[in-house]
Amino acid sequence: MHIKPMARIFNARLFVIAFFGFILALFLFLRLNANEKPTTEKKTVTIANDYLVQSGLNQFQQRNSPTLGNCNGATSDYHCVYRVTEEGKENIPDDAGFNSDQIQDYLDSEWLEPQPGSSTNVYTGP
Numbered sequence: 473m474h475i476k477p478m479a480r481i482f483n484a485r486l487f488v489i490a491f492f493g494f495i496l497a498l499f500l501f502l503r504l505n506a507n508e509k510p511t512t513e514k515k516t517v518t519i520a521n522d523y524l525v526q527s528g529l530n531q532f533q534q535r536n537s538p539t540l541g542n543c544n545g546a547t548s549d550y551h552c553v554y555r556v557t558e559e560g561k562e563n564i565p566d567d568a569g570f571n572s573d574q575i576q577d578y579l580d581s582e583w584l585e586p587q588p589g590s591s592t593n594v595y596t597g598p
Contacts, residue, residue, distance in 0.1 A: 516565060517565065517566040518564060519534060519556055519560065519564040520566050521536050522556055523537070523538050523553055523556065523587065524575070524584065525553050525554075525595040526545075526548060526550055526551070526552050526553075527569075527595055529594060530549075530550065531569060531570075531571065531572075532569065533569050533570070535553075538595060540552070540553060540589050540591075541597070542596050542597025542598075543594075544593055544596055545596045547592060547593055548592050548593065549572075549592065550575060551587070552590045552591055552592065552593050553586070553590040553595065554578075554584040554585065554586055555584065555586075555587045557583055557584065557585060559583055560578060560582075560584055563583055564578060564584075
């Protein structure tokens with residue numbers, strides 16, 4: 473069986489065009505998919521209130537607007553009321569309670585600062 477020379481050239485051109493079309497399609501597919509980033513990163517919810525109060529000895533809770541007059545409980549090594557700094561609002565997790573080790577870490581990171589007028593007593597108010 474003998475194939476005519478023109479038919480052979482036509483088949484070769486068709487094969488080359490199809491091959492390059494496939495390579496181009498594959499390149500575009502891979503390039504478009506490379507720009508998509510997986511969204512497995514979890515967003516951490518940060519602290520909701522502006523203050524942390526020492527509600528028990530070395531135990532702290534969030535408060536919206538604490539009253540310094542309620543700082544009349546037992547004496548402690550920590551302040552009664554801490555104000556959350558702007559950086560702290562971005563980094564402190566929204567937990568129900570905090571211990572003195574966490575508070576010390578937040579103070580060292582400058583995420584908290586003692587509320588002016590706060591004493592080193594336990595907060596006894598609501």
